Structure formats: structure tokens, C-alpha cells
Amino acid sequence: MPGKFLFTNALGSFVFNEKHNAVDGLLFHSIEDYKEKSIYEDKLRQRHGNLEAPTGKNLYDILSFFKNKKYFSEFQKKNLELTKESLRNSVSSDLLIIQTINTIDEIDKTINALTKRLRDWYSLYNPEASNKIKDHQKFASLVSHNSKSQLLKEFSISEKDSMGADLKQTDVSAMILLASQINSFYGLKENYESYLKDLEKEVCPNLASVVGVNIAAKLIEHTGSLKRLSQLPASTLQILGAEKALFRHLRNKRNLPPKYGLLHEHQLIQKSKKDMHGKVARALADKASIAARVDYFQGKFIGEKLKKELTDKFKIQY
């Protein structure tokens, strides 16, 4: 004999008889009620004894019951609230990590482009400095804080011997303005890197400890979330970011498979010998994969331990 059914949606909790007519119900007044629906369901169970969850044809009929137009506006309103709520809650800290690392990347691109502009421009005035100071950050900083003669003195060149033009103060000021802007961009980048570090302290302390703040963020960015990253096998994590090389290898076996993708920049790989790169990358990916899983399930901090195992194994500090 078919029993009665218990059915809950955004409007409330309802009891249906075997003919699919509502015989009892408790309406929800806010989505807070919906979130605590089990309380309401329990109340109904106490009143009616054993209640089944509808399936198949029963479920279909019960759903049709709510097709009635009188429920529409209320239903839509409640569901919209629910959707908004779940959208709000979907913003997790790993999304903030992704935004931050993307912003840092964009800042890097900007700094490069603007410094190239500055070098081009400034070399009309002082080509020797533009030529001799290779480091972008140092270049922007020196240009914004030193006069032409001070800079030339550094390279033991007299201002008379410089191949640059003598320009008016306003022309030089325009260049120095760009240099200061580049300086402030370096400051901005530092700021975001420290913010990123703080975020990761909460979200993925273990992963950050094993692969470093920037690579940890890039791994999360690449997979879309810490959750997805933690579900990947270590061998996939190892070559994340080298998809192009991987598919080239799969298409035509002449190319070797990639040893690493995003991990490439890691100190442990950078500092090891070339014939060890594959081995190091595999070990690093193993530890990173463990770290990501512990982080996702919010386990204890074992980052330092994982890191020590790596540094001990390869005798490389990072």
C-alpha cells in the first residue's frame, strides 16, 4: 500500500497523500527557514508517522502540483533569493587567490611594457644609462632618483662625452614621471604579493610552503579551485601548464613528454642539475599533491615537514 509522501521546496515542507493531494504543510517565511528545513520535516513526520520521499511517477505528479500559477511569483522570489545566497557563498578564498595572481601577472606585463617605453624614450637623453643598467627595477629607480650627470658618473663618463641630447627640464621631467610610475608599480606588486601570502596562509598553507606563494597561486588559478587541484593525481599536477608540450608529445612521439609546467620556476628545479630535473619535478609534484589534499581537507600544517623531506633528499635549500 502506498504511503504518504514528504516533499520540501523553497515554499515549504508538504505532506501528500497517495493521490498526490497536499494534506498538510508548513510554509517557510524566509530562506533561513529553508536552510533549517529538517526541523520542519521532523515536525511533519511526528504528525504523520512514516513518510516516504517521492520518486518516479509520484515525484512527477507532486511537481505538477506546484505548476499551478498561484505559486509562481512566490516560488520565483524564493528561488531567486536562494540563488543569490548560493552565489554569495560561492565566493571562496581560492577565487580571491586567483584574482590576485592574475592581477600580479597583469602588473608584471605592465611593468615590462612601460619600462621598455622608458628605455626607448630615456635613451634620447642618456643612452649610456639605458644601455648599461640591465635590470628593469634598478633602471626605473635610478632614473627617477638621479640626474644625468650623477648616472653617467657611475660609469665614469663625463656629460660632455654622452651621446644623449641636452634636453629642456620639462622634457626630462616627462621621462622621470614615467620612471616614478614604474616604481610605484613595483610597490603595488609587493603589496599584492604580501596580500597573496596572507590569503594562502589560510587557504593553502601546506601547498604554499612546498611550492612557494606564487606557484601555489598559479596551480590553483590553472585548475580553477583548490578542490579541483587536490583531486588531480600528482603526475598531472607535475605537468600542469605544459599542456601544449604534452599534446605535441602525444600527437607525434618524436618529442619527449614535458617534465614540468608551472613547477618549472621552482627553486628546487632551477638549482638542480639538468639531468635531475625530471626526478626533482616528480618528487616535488608528489609533495605538492599531498600538500594540496591536506589543505583542501583543512588538515594540520605539515608543509615544513614535506619541504624538509625534499631538501634532504636532493641536498638543495629553498
Place this chain on the structure above:
Amino acid sequence: MPGKFLFTNALGSFVFNEKHNAVDGLLFHSIEDYKEKSIYEDKLRQRHGNLEAPTGKNLYDILSFFKNKKYFSEFQKKNLELTKESLRNSVSSDLLIIQTINTIDEIDKTINALTKRLRDWYSLYNPEASNKIKDHQKFASLVSHNSKSQLLKEFSISEKDSMGADLKQTDVSAMILLASQINSFYGLKENYESYLKDLEKEVCPNLASVVGVNIAAKLIEHTGSLKRLSQLPASTLQILGAEKALFRHLRNKRNLPPKYGLLHEHQLIQKSKKDMHGKVARALADKASIAARVDYFQGKFIGEKLKKELTDKFKIQY
């Protein structure tokens, strides 16, 4: 009967006899002397009467004379000084215009990229604002100066109804920091545009008056110098920047030839009806070409007059 020859180089002014031996000479002590070489040549002419300029075989022999190693180091030093001097002098104001317009372009690109980043990021917190404020500059400015509830109030949305997440103050601060940086970039751009205006007031006041500060700079940037721009026929100036469309037309006659390139952004074209675009662009290019020539030869200011002829002809103000 072959006479004597007068020959001058960086070392000095010399008189050679018909056997190509130096018989007299005045050495230069600095490149200042070289720049006033005609004084020295005149002195030699007074001593020796009529002197020929060597050509052909004579020139060849005289040049061989200086191949002697004893002249080498002195010759190289003097020539290096001369080269440096001419390099220094080659930095003309139109090069500064080119650097400035390139920097403005780069700033534009940066602003676009960073604002896209900001919109993406900020919409986790306040998607409604990100969606409703279309203008980039307004968006960055509003975000940096208003709280979420202030912004939502503008669109009559309560904070409870927003689909954005509630974030910690540090997370919001990181976004606002980017917004302020974008604001300061708009300030930087204004700064360079005013500097560009000042530069053009001296270099190409007429051209700037006819086509506007930015387009004038782009025309000079595109041709490499005001000199080259002034040598172009008006019909070439008209389609500068539309080379791709032009060659597509020449290759395959199905495509119409371009009506304009860099001039496209000009108010006169923007404000006129579509079927007049070609006519307007031709008239504009004519006046721009006249303006560029007057500017190159540093003639009088006729920019306002040229502009008035255009506005009168098409009854469009700009």
C-alpha cells in the same frame, strides 16, 4: 694643367699639389674648428689662389694619403666626437612627440587591461556596480571613493539583495588599491596629453590646430618625422594608417579603397554623415598637408584659418 686641390676632413684643411702631396694645411684643434671649416678654407685660398675640389682619381689618391697609420687614432677620435655631436643634435622635438604619443598609447592599453581585471575581481564583491557602470574611468573612480552600500544605493539596491559576497575589509582594500592605481593612471595620461600639447605648440602648431593634438602626434609617429610627413602628398596623408586596407584593395579589386586611416577618429569625420566621409577626409587631408608643410618650414600660424575653412565648408564645428 692640373692645379692644386683643397681637401678638408675632421683633422684639418689641406692643400695638395698635382702629385697629391700635402703642401700646406691648417689643423683643427677641436670639432668647433671643423664646424667653422670655411674660415680655414678661405685662409688657404688666400695663400694659394685658385684651388680645386678633388674628384675621381685625384680624390682617391688624396684619401689614400690619410690611410697612413699615424693619422689613425687622431682621426678616429675626431670622427667619434663628430658622430656623437650629430647624434646629440639628431634628437629633435618631433622625436619627443613620437615618444610621448607612444607612451600615451601604452598607458591606454594598461588602463584597459587593469580595468578589466578590476571589473572581474570587484564583481565577486559587488557584481551590480561592475555591471551597471559601463565607463571605465567612472567605474574606477566610483569604486575607489565609495563603499559597496553607497554604490548599490545609486541603483536602488539594498546590500541584502546584492549577489556579491560579503568580504573582509582586507579583501576589499586589495580591490580598492587597484582602482586607485587606475585613477592615478588617468591622471598620468592627462599629464602627458598636456605635455604633448606644449610640444606641438612649438613643433607643429598648424597641424595640431587642424587635426587635433593626438592625431597630429600619430601622423608624425606613423611617418617617423614631421619632415617626412610634410613631404607626403595629401592623398597619402589621407590614408596613413590604413595601409592594410589599401593593399587589400590593390590586391583584389572587390574591396573599396580606404577613405581614411588615422584621420578616422577626427571630429569632422565622426560628426559628418556617412556618405560624406570620403569628401570630408579628402578636404581634411588637404588642409593637414598644408599645415604640416607650413610647420616644417616654420611659417606663420595659419592653423585657425585652415580650420575655419573646413568648419565653414562642412558646417560642422570641432
